[in-house]
Amino acid sequence: MTTVLAVIPARGGSKGVPGKNLATVGGVPLVARAVRACAQARLVTDVMVSTDDHAIAEVARAAGGTVVERPPAIAGDTATSESAVLHAMDAYEAIHGRPVDVVLLVQCTSPFITRDDIDGVTSAVVNDGADTAVTVAPFHAFVWRRTPAPVPASPLPPEAPAEDGQGVNHDKAYRPRRQDRPEDFVETGAAYAMDAEGFRTHGHRFFGRTALVETDPARVLEIDDPHDLARARALAPLLDPTSLPTSEDVDAVVLDFDGTQTDDRVLVDADGRELVAVHRGDGLGIAALRRAGLKLLILSTEQNPVVAARARKLAIPVLHGIDRKDIALKQWCEENAVAPERVLYAGNDVNDLPCFGLVGWPVAVASAHDSVRAAARAVTATPGGAGAIREIATWLLGPTLTTPTQ
Structure with missing residues (x-):
């Protein structure tokens, strides 16, 4: 069998977006998205994450990848991705005692990479005889470059800035129709495949015959700065396949209260007592989950007091009056021997975001703040206080819930 090793470089010291490889898009850390895409690819036999960061290593393992610790000498700002791939290849061959036939370089910074992209570059090398392959997307833009302007004949200084815009992939004096121009492609930065022996010889991702593997232009996005990350989060609900958790994915369900189990309104009587409204369907769903x-x-x-009263009614534990919900949640997971990646957390507002970054299934109710919906892995169709928890219970247990209403 052909051994195809996918290597995902994931340093911990990103400068443009601190902690970038652990940043979530669609509720999933970037490194986990890359691992899952590689693991789903039909032609990939092994997935290895090269990192110098303990937290990245934990997330990578939880997503199903094998981790190789990257030495400091190749973990700095000037280190190349190729050096990480070569080191990972050496580690893999030392562990398994067999050579790598084809090696892939897969980037965490391309959040919308698919298994088809990965299989495409792999197949170009394994089945079509290419030495290297790269994911590309059709590119139709006219590219310009600033160049120094010609020195004027007059001794008087020019009024315009001393530069001249020049066409890079076109003659600026000739504007052909798109269909009359040569077909251009932009490198997406998502996935590269190389014949392993050739890669060792050349030490670079491009050598010999390079195959261009086209991908969907709508999915082309590289995260290099915070604006890119914001765009990716906004696009995730449109580009990610619909995925809802089942009971196979979750061991625990943690619920925010205000705005998640209520509609976020508070009624205050003349004595200052607060009243909120909850949904009976949520009680039924919680009883079924229990x-x-x-x-x-x-x-x-x-x-x-209303939070504690509702928890007593539902017969489930409650932690309230918590300033740092993420710290409390992490401690609760440790005390209850629950892996955070097996937790579904349902919330609605920005104070829930730290918990979203901790769990495997961050869920926003339909009425949640925009930033919370963008960070969620799944979003209910039902607003908070109108049966959103009942909907989540249906995802996990199926549409028929037979336990008594609470």
Whole structure:
């Protein structure tokens, strides 16, 4: 069998976006998105993440990748991706005692890479005889470059800036129609495949015959700065395949209260007592989740008797009056022997975002703040307080819930 090793370089010291490889898009860390795409590819036999960062290593392993620790000498700002790939190849061959036939370089910074992209570059080398392959997208723009302007004949200084715009991929005096121009492609930066022996010889990702593997231009996005990350999060609901958790994915469900189990409104009487409205369907869903054996918790920043009263009614534990919900959640997971990546957390507002970054299934209710929906891995169709928790229970347990209403 042909051994195809996918290597994902993931340093911990990103400058443009600190902690970039752990940043979430569609509720999933970038390094985990890359690992999953590689693991789903039909032709890839092994997935290895090269990192110098403990937190990245933990996320990579949880996503199904093997981790190789990158030495400091090839983990600095000037280190090349090729050096990480060569080091990973050496580590793989030392561990498994067999050579790598084809090696892939897959970048975390391309969040919308697909298994078809990965299989495409792999097949070009394995089946079509190319030495190297790269993902590209059709490119039709006219590219310009600033160049120094000609020195004027007059001794008087020119009024215009001393530069001249020149066409790079076109003659600026001739504007042919797109269909009359040569077909150009832009390198997406997502995936590269190389014959392993040739890669060792040349030490670079391009040598010999290079195959261009076209990908969907709508998915081409490289995250180099915070604006790119914001764009990726906005696009994720449109580009990610619809994916909802099931009971196979989740061991625990943690629920925010205000705005998630309520509609975020508070009624205050003349004595200053607060009242909120909850949905009976949510009670039924929570009862079904409890009966199914899932661990449950209500986690709220509000120190309010109504939160504790609702938790007693539902017969589930509650932590409320919590300033740092993420710290409380991490401690609760440790005390209950629950892996955070197996936790579904449902929330609605910005104080839930730290918890979103901790769990495997961050879920936003339909009425959540825009930034919360953008960071979620799944979003309910139902607003908070109108049965959103009942909807989540249906994802996990199926449409028929038979436990009594709470």
